Amino acid sequence: MGNRRMFLRLITGSLLRRSSRMLAALLAVGVGATVLYGMIAVYLDMPDQLEREFRSYGANLLLVPSGERGIMSLGDIAAAARALPREKVLGIAPYRYESLSLNRQPVTAAGTSLKQAKKTSPYWNLEGAWPEKLNEMILGAEVAEYLGLAPGREARLSGRTRDGKQFSADLRITGTLKTGGAEEGMIFLELAALERLLGGKGEAGAAEVSVAASAEELERLAEAVHAAAPAVTARLVKRVASSEAKVVDKLQALVFLVTAVALGLTMICVATTMMAVVMERRREIGLKKAIGADSRSIVLEFLGEAAALGLAGGAIGALVGRWFAALVGESVFQRSVSVGFYVAPAVILLAAMVTVLASLAPVGKAAGVEPALVLKGE
Secondary structure, eight states: OHHHHHHHHHHHHHHHHTHHHHHHHHHHHHHHHHHHHHHHHHHHHHHHHHHHHHGGGOOSEEEEESTTOOOEEHHHHHHHHHTSOGGGEEEEEEEEEEEEEETTEEEEEEEEOHHHHHHHOTTOEEEEOOOOSTTEEEEEHHHHHHHTOOTTOEEEEEEEOTTSOEEEEEEEEEEEEEOSSGGGGEEEEEHHHHHHHHOOTTEESEEEEEEOOOHHHHHHHHHHHHHHOTTEEEEEOHHHHHHHHHHHHHHHHHHHHHHHHHHHHHHHHHHHHHHHHHHHTHHHHHHHHHTTOOHHHHHHHHHHHHHHHHHHHHHHHHHHHHHHHHHHHHHHHSSOOOOOTTHHHHHHHHHHHHHHHHHHHHHHHHHTOOHHHHHTTO
16 A cells, blocks of 8 residues: 555656646647547437438438338328337328319329428428418419419319219418429328318328438338338338438548547657656656666556546546537537437546557656666766
């Protein structure tokens, strides 16, 4: 116990006597640990953050009927939805498509849950208001321009029911939809409104699902959906899923590179400082060796100083790094970054390891000091 206490006093005294020089190394380790903490937090939380961010580009899972029937029940869709993790599902919008006429012009009518459609397709740009009643609808921008219709007006929707009967109904236009896609050539109304006009209650031709999950996880979820609801087949929207995976991989590689550069600069600063300390203490080292200290004790003393410096800098970095990670999260993702409890101790230990590794070359120089030459002033 006495030897340990003496060892700690030697390390503490040495650090305090050279506080100005060691402060530079401490700041370097602290900055490196701060960047390390922030980058680890972002690296670990990035997939989830980007998955949610990518949901603004539309659904990434499509539910379609199995077999050749071409339609599925809303009950089958509900069974498929239960196979998905509830906390990761951002929205499920069933769609029923019918060929009808609007003011005697052919048009594709899509019945859906508009509340869910806003979640699965947040990129939709609506000019006007969303329908609140069953006698209201929104028009795609192309349809509105072609027919010369605008929000606030009424238009006659007509066609044939499932029984072959002719129907017509005047619906109020509440808004026009711009998406840059095929939706601009359609009209949209609540699924219940379309069922009231055409019959065939509780049916859909497809369902769009927005899930905060990676491409690999979506593959597994697609299999789980088919097992839970054999009448439903889940298909990945490849262009969305593959783009997500590529972007996540590239950004994680960038974060890894930034972290490596920061740690490399930290090691250079620590190595430079420790080398200067060794050169300053050559006479002290020579004197210790002359009175009986061996190279092992000299190496342990310097490595102890490096470890203490690393632990202190790591602790500073862990404290500041939490704020840094939150700042990065708010700046990049506009939401907080989730940080596991294990990140702080891992950063402190890594900072100590990096500091010790950076000190190996200077410590080797200290161990090689020749007492006779140093004491003679050579």
